[in-house]
Amino acid sequence: MDDMTLHRKRRLRELISAKPYLGNQQAFAAAAGLSKGRVTQLLDPQDSFGELSAKRIAIKLELGDPRYFELGFTSDSAAPVKLVGLPSIAKNSSDLVIPQFDAGGGMGGGKLLLDDQPGVIKSWHVDHEWLRQNVRHHTGPQNLCIVTGFGPSMRPMFNPGDPLLVDRGVTVCETDAVYFFRVGKHGFIKTLQRIPTASGLVVRAKSKNPDYDPFDITADMDFAVLGKVLTVWKSEQF
Known part of the structure; x- marks a missing residue:
């Protein structure tokens, strides 16, 4: 075969x-x-x-x-198999490969724009024990991906260039949390807060950086949740 x-x-x-x-x-x-x-x-x-x-x-x-x-x-049977788009078990290894989020896939054909992104982290190789100890709640390893932090709007939670672990199995905002989402072709990482009002539920996008104003997600927007941010690793310069 x-x-x-x-x-x-x-x-x-x-x-x-x-x-x-x-x-x-x-x-x-x-x-x-x-x-x-x-x-x-x-x-x-x-x-x-x-x-x-x-x-x-x-x-x-x-x-x-x-x-x-x-x-x-890959035709090289000794090399790890890097599966694009979904995590996998590397060939001849028990490591889990968590890939970079596919910005092209985020738009289903076009390219999702991630403004002010200072380069990207291509992938992580972790073992299952690390995942069990550090990421206890997720929809499955196959839904995990890495998004490189972009823009200063979420400081001090993380800095541009920091790695974020995102669960793409979460595609709706059911609880207040930090989400990776898009409006049109532009990507955002912000806290989404569900606010009840007399006219119905409002979803408000809020930054950690006070220099950035919140905005509401309205029904006429081309809005989609791309995943829930599970963990961030904040860098410190010395």
Whole structure:
């Protein structure tokens, strides 16, 4: 069997093992529009898993890229596999690779603008014990990504260039917290506060830096929550 097919099967196993399926092949099959028997075939090392089948599943599950199962492929069997867009288990390693947020994927075709971004952090390699000890509440390792802090509006919470761990499995503002979101094509990292009013619930975006005024998210805005900020690491210059 060729290396690309093995790579697709590895990606498939990781996807089924993660939330929301947690290893439930029947649930995955239902979501992907497949029979459980077909999923078993795709996982079987002796059966094929071709490009067309992979693309159909990626599109059906809305994984963000029709080439999802090919992402991160390398012909070097000794090198770690860096999977773009979702965390993965590095090849020949128990490390978890937490990738940089895909700014292109944030717009579904266009590029999300992150103003005043001083470079980016490409990815983190961590072990599962680190994740268990430091990030106890998240929707699944496959939903974690790194966003490099941009702009001064959230000082002193973090500085531009600091790493933020974001959970992309959170796509609605259900509680007051710090979120990574977009309005139009512009990205923001701010506290979103739910404020009840006589005319309904208002979501207010607030900065930590008092030099920046809050603003309300209104129904006519092209607004989307891209993830919830779980942890930030603030840098100090010496």
